[in-house]
Amino acid sequence: MTIRATDRHPGLDPGSSFLFSSHWKKIWIPAFAGMTIMWGSPLAAETFAISGGTVALGDGSEPVPNGMVVIRDGRIVAAGSIRMKLPAGTRVIDATGKWVSPGIVAGFSRLGLAEVDLSAEGADDTTADGPFNAALDVTPAINPRDSTIAVNRADGVTRALVAPNAGKNIFAGQGAVIDTGSDMEPITAARKFQYVELGEAGSQKGGGSRASAHVLFRNALREAAELSRYASPLAASRRATPDERERPVVRNPNESRIYGADARRSDDVLLTRFDAAALVPVLQGRQYLLVHAERGSDILQVIALKRDFPSLKLVLVGASEGWTVAEQIARSGVPVIASAVNDLPASFEQLAATQSNVGRMRAAGVKVSIGMVDDSDTRNLFNERQYAGNLVALQRIPGATGVSWGEALAMITSRPAEAIGMGGELGSLAAGRRADLVIWSGDPLEVSSAAEQVFIDGVSQPLDTHQTRLRDRYRYLPRRELPEAYRH
Amino acid sequence: MVSNKGFTAAFAAALLTSGCAALNPPPKPAPPVAINEDPYPSTYARYPGVPTVIRHATVLDGDGRQINDGTLVFADGAIQAVGGPELPSPAGAQEIDGTGKFVTPGIIDVHSHLGDYPSPGVSANSDGNEATSPARPEVWAEHSVWPQDPGFSRALVNGGVTTLQILPGSANLFGGRSVVLKNVPARTAQGMKFPGAPYGLKMACGENPKRVYGSKGNMPQTRMGNIALTRQTWIKAQAYKRKWDKYEAKGGDMPERDLAMDTLKGVLEGKILIHNHCYRADEMANMIDMSKEFGYHITAFHHAVEAYKVADLLRDNDICAVMWADWYGFKMESYDAIKENIPFVHNAGACAMVHSDDPNGIQRLNQEVAKALADGIRAGIPNLSEAVAWEWLSRNPAKALGILDKTGTLSPGKMADVVMWNGDPFSDYTRPERVWIDGALMYDANDPKRRPVSDFELGQPGEGDVK
Numbered sequence: 001m002t003i004r005a006t007d008r009h010p011g012l013d014p015g016s017s018f019l020f021s022s023h024w025k026k027i028w029i030p031a032f033a034g035m036t037i038m039w040g041s042p043l044a045a046e047t048f049a050i051s052g053g054t055v056a057l058g059d060g061s062e063p064v065p066n067g068m069v070v071i072r073d074g075r076i077v078a079a080g081s082i083r084m085k086l087p088a089g090t091r092v093i094d095a096t097g098k099w100v101s102p103g104i105v106a107g108f109s110r111l112g113l114a115e116v117d118l119s120a121e122g123a124d125d126t127t128a129d130g131p132f133n134a135a136l137d138v139t140p141a142i143n144p145r146d147s148t149i150a151v152n153r154a155d156g157v158t159r160a161l162v163a164p165n166a167g168k169n170i171f172a173g174q175g176a177v178i179d180t181g182s183d184m185e186p187i188t189a190a191r192k193f194q195y196v197e198l199g200e201a202g203s204q205k206g207g208g209s210r211a212s213a214h215v216l217f218r219n220a221l222r223e224a225a226e227l228s229r230y231a232s233p234l235a236a237s238r239r240a241t242p243d244e245r246e247r248p249v250v251r252n253p254n255e256s257r258i259y260g261a262d263a264r265r266s267d268d269v270l271l272t273r274f275d276a277a278a279l280v281p282v283l284q285g286r287q288y289l290l291v292h293a294e295r296g297s298d299i300l301q302v303i304a305l306k307r308d309f310p311s312l313k314l315v316l317v318g319a320s321e322g323w324t325v326a327e328q329i330a331r332s333g334v335p336v337i338a339s340a341v342n343d344l345p346a347s348f349e350q351l352a353a354t355q356s357n358v359g360r361m362r363a364a365g366v367k368v369s370i371g372m373v374d375d376s377d378t379r380n381l382f383n384e385r386q387y388a389g390n391l392v393a394l395q396r397i398p399g400a401t402g403v404s405w406g407e408a409l410a411m412i413t414s415r416p417a418e419a420i421g422m423g424g425e426l427g428s429l430a431a432g433r434r435a436d437l438v439i440w441s442g443d444p445l446e447v448s449s450a451a452e453q454v455f456i457d458g459v460s461q462p463l464d465t466h467q468t469r470l471r472d473r474y475r476y477l478p479r480r481e482l483p484e485a486y487r488h
Numbered sequence: 489m490v491s492n493k494g495f496t497a498a499f500a501a502a503l504l505t506s507g508c509a510a511l512n513p514p515p516k517p518a519p520p521v522a523i524n525e526d527p528y529p530s531t532y533a534r535y536p537g538v539p540t541v542i543r544h545a546t547v548l549d550g551d552g553r554q555i556n557d558g559t560l561v562f563a564d565g566a567i568q569a570v571g572g573p574e575l576p577s578p579a580g581a582q583e584i585d586g587t588g589k590f591v592t593p594g595i596i597d598v599h600s601h602l603g604d605y606p607s608p609g610v611s612a613n614s615d616g617n618e619a620t621s622p623a624r625p626e627v628w629a630e631h632s633v634w635p636q637d638p639g640f641s642r643a644l645v646n647g648g649v650t651t652l653q654i655l656p657g658s659a660n661l662f663g664g665r666s667v668v669l670k671n672v673p674a675r676t677a678q679g680m681k682f683p684g685a686p687y688g689l690k691m692a693c694g695e696n697p698k699r700v701y702g703s704k705g706n707m708p709q710t711r712m713g714n715i716a717l718t719r720q721t722w723i724k725a726q727a728y729k730r731k732w733d734k735y736e737a738k739g740g741d742m743p744e745r746d747l748a749m750d751t752l753k754g755v756l757e758g759k760i761l762i763h764n765h766c767y768r769a770d771e772m773a774n775m776i777d778m779s780k781e782f783g784y785h786i787t788a789f790h791h792a793v794e795a796y797k798v799a800d801l802l803r804d805n806d807i808c809a810v811m812w813a814d815w816y817g818f819k820m821e822s823y824d825a826i827k828e829n830i831p832f833v834h835n836a837g838a839c840a841m842v843h844s845d846d847p848n849g850i851q852r853l854n855q856e857v858a859k860a861l862a863d864g865i866r867a868g869i870p871n872l873s874e875a876v877a878w879e880w881l882s883r884n885p886a887k888a889l890g891i892l893d894k895t896g897t898l899s900p901g902k903m904a905d906v907v908m909w910n911g912d913p914f915s916d917y918t919r920p921e922r923v924w925i926d927g928a929l930m931y932d933a934n935d936p937k938r939r940p941v942s943d944f945e946l947g948q949p950g951e952g953d954v955k
Contacts, residue, residue, distance in 0.1 A: 118819040119699055148817065296949070324949055343646070343955040344607040344847055345638055345945065351608075352950035355646075379817050386855060389916025396910055397919055398934055400954040441866075446916050447855050448862035467816065471826045471867060477800050477836065 046458070047072040049086055050439065053095030055079060058102035058413035058428040062406040069100055071435040074458035079429035093439070093453070101409060101444050103158025103436035103454065105427045106381035107337045107416030108290075108317055108371025111160040112142040112149050112178060112186060114378040126378060127165040128173070134220065134282075135274040136173025137191055138164045144178075144186040147466045148379040153180040154463040155382035156444065156451035158436040159188060159426055161337075161371070161416060163195040163290065163317075170197045170206040170213050171220065174278065175290065177422065179436070181456040192420055193288035194279065199298045199318065200349045214301065216270070221309060223271050224279035285311035288420050290337070292373070295349035296321040303332040315419050318373045320350040323357045326364035335367040335419035339374060340387035340411075358391055358411070359401030369415030384412045389445035408445060434458075520736045523745070525759075528630060530681035532670055534926035539563035541577045542908060545586025550593040550882045550897035554875035560591050562904035565927040570898045589921065590913050592878055593898055594650025594671075594905035596885035597643070597850050598763070598810055599790050599843035603654055603669075603677070604629055606637030607847060617657035618664065622701050622708060623721045625689060626747035627664035629654045633677040639847040641940040642955055644671050645931045646851040648907035648920040651682060653889055655690045655790075658765040659700040661708070661718045663690035665751055666763060668889050672925050673940045686890040688787070689755055691718070693766040693775060694821050715774060722782040725752030761787040761890055763810075767821035769797035776805055788888045790843065792833075793825045799836030808839035808888045812849075813856040813863075830857070830880055831864025831872060841884040857881055858914040874914050903927075 048071055055067025057080055070077040070084055078084060079100075086092070115123040125141035142162060143149075152160075159179050166172035172195040177188040197205055198213055206213030265273065281287035289312050291302045299319055305312060316322070316336045322329055329336060338358050345351045362368045370388060372381055388411055394402030403411065414427035425434055435458035442449035454461040473487045540562055547558030549570055559575040561568040569575050577583060604616040615632035618624045633654055643649040650671050656663035666688035669680040693714060702709030708717050728749035735743055754760035762779070766772050766789045779786050788808035789795065793816075795802060795809035802809055811833070816825035826832075833840040842857050844850035861877040886896025895903040904927035911918035923931040932938035941952050 116817055116820055116823060119695060120820050151816065321949065341851075342848065343642055343851075345948070346607050346609055346847075348608055348610075351945075351948045352953075354950055354953045354955050356954060375818075380814070382814075386852075386916055390852070390855075393917045393919050394954075396917075397954055399936065447859045448914060450862065450866060466824075467826045470824055471828050471832075474796050474826075474832070475867065 046091075047077075047087060048091040048093065048458075049084075050093045050095050050100055050437070053098040053100040053439065055081075055429070056099065056101040056406070056409050056444070057430065058410055059430060060404075060406050060410040060414075062404070063099070063101075067100065069429055069437060071437075071455070071458045074435050076429050076431055076433045076435050076437075078431055095439050098452065099440040099442060099444055099449070100429075101156075101438055101440065102413040102427055102429055102433075103438050103456065104156050104381070104384055104412050104444075105414075105416045106152070106157055106160035106372060106384060107369045107412065107419070108373055108377065109160045109162055109381050110165060110377040111152060111157075111162055111180070111379070111381055112144065112146050113138070113162065113164075115143070115146050115148065117375075117378055127167050129167045132173075132272060133167065133169035133275055134171035134173060134194060135272070135278040136164055137176075138162055138173060139176050139187055139190045142176065142178055142186050144181070144184055149180045149186070150182070150462075150465040151379065151467060152381045153182070153454055153456075153461055154451060154465050154468070156385070156438040156440065156454060157381045158438070158454065158456050159417070160381060161192070161420065163193070166195070166197045166201060166205055168205060170202045170216055171275065171279075172196065174287070177420070177426075179456050180461075181459065182462050188426070189422065191287065192422075193290045193315070194282045195290045195292070195317075197292050198302055199293040199295060200347055201292065210298070210301075217305075218308070220271055220276070220279055221283050223265070223269055223276040224283045226266060227273070227276045228280040228283060283309065283311065285313050288313045288315055290315045290317050292317045293349075294318045294320040294347070296324040296352065298349065299325050300328060303328060303334060306332065306334075313421075317371065319361070320353040320357060322366065323354065323360035323364075324352050326361045326366055329361065330365035333367075335369070335415075336361060337369050337371040337373070337416060337419055339372075340370045340384070341390050342374070354400075355390065355394060356401040359394060359403050362403055362407065363401055367415065367419065368411060369419055370411045371416065385445050386447045388412050389447070392445060405445065516739075518739055520739050521742050523750070525754075528628075528678055528681075530683045531676065531678045532672065532674070532681055532683055534565045535672070535928035535930070537563075537565060537904070537924065537927035537929065539578045539581040540584065540904075540924070540927070541575075541581045542584045542586040542589075542591055543573065545589045545591040545908065546912075547898065548590065548592045548875050548878045548913075549899070550878050551899070552876050552879060554873065558586075558591065560898060560906065562906065562924070562927050565904055567898055567900050567902050567904050567906075569900055584908070584922075586908060588911065590909040590911065590918075591898075592648070592907050592909065592913060593882040593896055594907050594923065594925065595648045595853050595881045596889065596896060597647075597649050597652040597844050597853060598788065598841065598885045598888050599845045600643075600652045600654055600847075600850055601657065601845070602639040602643065602652065602847060602850070603633030603635065603637045604656065605847075606634045607639050617659040619657075619659035619700050622660050622697050622706075622717055623662045623748065624656075624660050624664055625662040625721075625749075625751040627656060628667065629656045629664060629690075630667035630677045630681065632656075633667065633669070633680075635674050635677055635680060636943045638942045638945055639850070640671055640673065641942060642847070643850045644923055645920060645933075645939060645955065647853060648909070648913070648923055649850055649853070650905040650907070650923065650925050651886075651889070651891070651895060652850070653688060653763070655688070655763060658690070658692040658696045661692055661697045661714060662721060662748075662752075663692060663765075665760070666690055668891065670925055672928075672930060673942070682889075682891065684891070684894065687751075687754065687760045688763045688889070689751055689760050691762060691764040691775075693764065693771040694768060695819055696765070711771070715778065719778060719781070722752065722778070725749055725756060726782060729753045729756050755784050756782070758785070761888070763788050763790055763888075765790045767791050767793045768824075769794040772798055773801060776801065776807070787890075788839075791822075791845065793822045793829065795838075795840075796826060796829045796832040797824075799833045799838050802833065803836050803838040806839075808841060808884060809833045810841055810843045810888065811860075812845075813842065813859040827859065827863040828867045828869070830860035831867065831869045834872075834876075834880070835864070835869045839884050839887060841880045841888065843885075853881060854909075854913040854918075855916060858916075861914065874912070877914070
């Protein structure tokens with residue numbers, strides 16, 4: 001197996017215990033030359049294996065008993081029903097009686113953006129109400145020390161797509177992919193996608209009707225197109241000439257910034273120059289566009305955007321009525337990140353909601369994954385495995401459409417990564433993928449199972465949280481010689 | 489005779505007004521007017537069922553007992569017998585093979601807003617908070633309940649919920665009366681009302697009342713404001729009760745009726761149960777002292793996220809804790825949530841139960857308890873099992889609603905509110921297969937005709953779908 005030496009290689013501090021070693025440093029350098037992120041060279045290399053457990057690869061296949069996973073330098077070397085000759089001295093973790101799967105990838109979330117959701121000033125960065133919209137980049141808002149990240153890590157969530165919440169505009173801004181590691185570098189991929197509301201919320205934020213939202217959307221792309229005509233073919237390394245820096249737009253979505261104010265624009269513009277520039281990579285298909293729509297007709301309108309803007313790399317988010325137009329979605333090739341189990345006509349855009357939505361879309365050939373498209377998006381991502389399990393349950397309900405166990409797991413691991421073009425990096429135990437994996441006490445789609453060991457990029461993670469500390473403090477209530485505050 | 493009596497009363501009254509009373513024996517005061525305490529009575533009547541025997545099922549009876557290869561017999565709306573394979577079948581009974589299935593009491597959710605915050609969640613139908621004054625004990629949740637809320641059907645077919653309490657919201661210190669419903673579709677709220685269930689009164693501590701009113705510059709703006717205003721209201725209620733007690737004992741002029749005070753008087757008389765939204769341990773302690781100050785009993789603290797910190801206090805005061813499995817951090821008063829809350833409270837000897845407060849969560853309360861059970865076992869809590877944990881789903885909720893003598897366990901004589909699951913209900917892979925309420929089959933996964941469809945959903949996309 002080839003290990004790519006230039007990728008992120010977290011090492012282990014040989015002096016600390018394996019389980020709680022998280023002191024290694026990740027180094028990342030914003031790259032201006034076409035790469036999403038360029039990781040520093042490895043601090044250390046380690047090969048280890050997990051052996052004896054039931055192994056689920058996360059690629060849609062069914063779990064295999066007595067499997068093995070081999071990890072080297074933070075990447076998967078091989079996994080499944082394999083037997084490998086390991087170098088002498090290789091550490092082997094015995095997972096007999098346990099289950100091993102990729103870490104859960106939260107397909108849609110606001111993880112790391114809010115420590116507390118309500119009435120807690122300074123603890124919520126989900127929604128901006130300032131002058132900018134599409135230009136917003138969620139990255140600076142993500143706090144890897146949010147207790148929400150620790151709580152989800154402790155339950156096996158290792159990566160998440162994080163979207164900003166739309167403020168005053170249909171464009172919410174640019175979302176990131178993060179890991180939940182216990183360190184200060186949470187960003188896997190910054191500015192991976194733009195997020196836009198084109199359903200009921202789009203109507204509210206886009207002028208009071210869907211007609212208004214769609215014309216706002218089209219106008220925004222028109223302004224981006226106008227601006228892009230002044231873009232250079234490919235900007236600019238860090239040693240770019242002053243002249244290059246003056247160009248309004250660079251081609252890489254990770255550097256979708258405007259450096260100067262001299263680019264010519266029409267008089268009739270609505271967007272700030274910064275917002276328009278941010279939409280150039282969307283327009284040109286170099287940044288994913290995640291579109292929230294629930295109603296059947298709204299979904300068709302989103303798909304239809306491809307006719308006028310063929311380069312858009314669309315991903316549908318929500319799609320509660322997707323099953324009613326599943327064939328059209330499948331033909332369009334647009335992936336869907338859906339809510340798994342909402343089955344109520346909670347709004348007029350979700351009248352046809354059913355828990356069979358995901359299964360029926362999948363059966364029609366839609367590329368479906370699961371996200372948390374509701375008000376639990378800041379913190380309850382760990383419920384995705386419960387929801388995936390519920391989709392498995394539907395297989396035994398007459399008239400319902402469920403999904404197989406293997407596919408259900410894939411919908412919370414590899415499928416969301418694939419939806420944004422990161423399936424080669426994340427979400428499965430295929431060779432070369434980042435070694436994000438969990439050793440579970442049992443079947444990970446059962447809520448009674450717990451994550452016992454969690455690895456991110458091959459690094460074992462601490463699983464204690466604010467909650468586990470409180471649990472231990474209050475396990476026994478009888479009065480002791482000192483108050484509870486002294487138990488720590 | 490009748491006219492004579494009328495004449496006598498009129499004559500006596502004439503004497504009184506003419507000032508000649510001293511010449512006659514003092515007249516008896518008019519007998520007190522009796523206030524109708526049930527002016528919106530239940531019209532629920534059970535639907536027909538057939539005598540039924542389920543055999544070879546794993547029975548969790550809700551009282552802590554598991555019976556493998558169990559048999560359940562019900563007829564005429566009531567549980568007849570529960571036991572092993574030796575139980576005989578009544579003549580003409582329908583026999584159901586429960587091999588591989590689990591049979592449990594129907595789930596009871598003590599905290600729901602179905603009907604008063606229905607789907608679709610539009611402002612036209614949002615009827616859960618009378619947030620116009622922090623003390624609104626005069627409102628009754630049943631007068632907001634829209635029986636066509638599609639959420640009731642989801643709770644039945646996916647959740648196995650057979651009984652639920654609809655509460656007013658928590659914007660107010662006194663939110664109003666609750667109503668207990670049978671989860672049986674009806675045209676009116678009265679048609680769903682659980683016969684004989686006592687009323688509850690929703691109270692609230694903490695962030696919500698002070699946020700809702702404080703943000704308008706009104707009292708309460710602080711937790712001390714919450715407490716002061718609540719105490720002031722109880723002082724008024726005590727005075728009101730004294731007036732009415734005197735009137736009921738001695739007659740005289742009927743005191744002016746006050747709907748708000750009627751409800752609080754009912755609490756002070758022990759007829760109306762207190763369901764107190766209260767997250768934090770320190771606030772629960774304050775509310776317990778308040779209940780002693782004014783002489784009422786708190787039946788349950790709801791959303792009791794910090795119950796585990798004062799589980800001994802709850803046990804000693806015979807107060808139930810109503811909890812989620814894993815909700816946390818959505819507001820400051822939920823910041824200290826732990827996943828072992830339910831098993832820790834149970835282990836301390838207090839009355840523990842799960843609740844939803846949510847039209848989605850109510851469809852998976854069995855899974856929420858599965859989480860709590862597993863977390864409790866991992867934390868080393870002794871004597872936990874699926875059979876014990878089912879108490880958190882039906883027995884203890886029935887206790888908190890004052891209907892444990894009628895439902896909540898599979899005891900002979902109780903209402904036949906029964907769920908047959910297509911596997912172990914502590915698994916994500918399990919769903920209700922059939923649900924009976926009062927012995928009537930209200931849901932059958934294998935029969936599309938045994939699946940309720942609300943008026944709202946008729947003719948809409950997805951009508952009659954499995955949901």
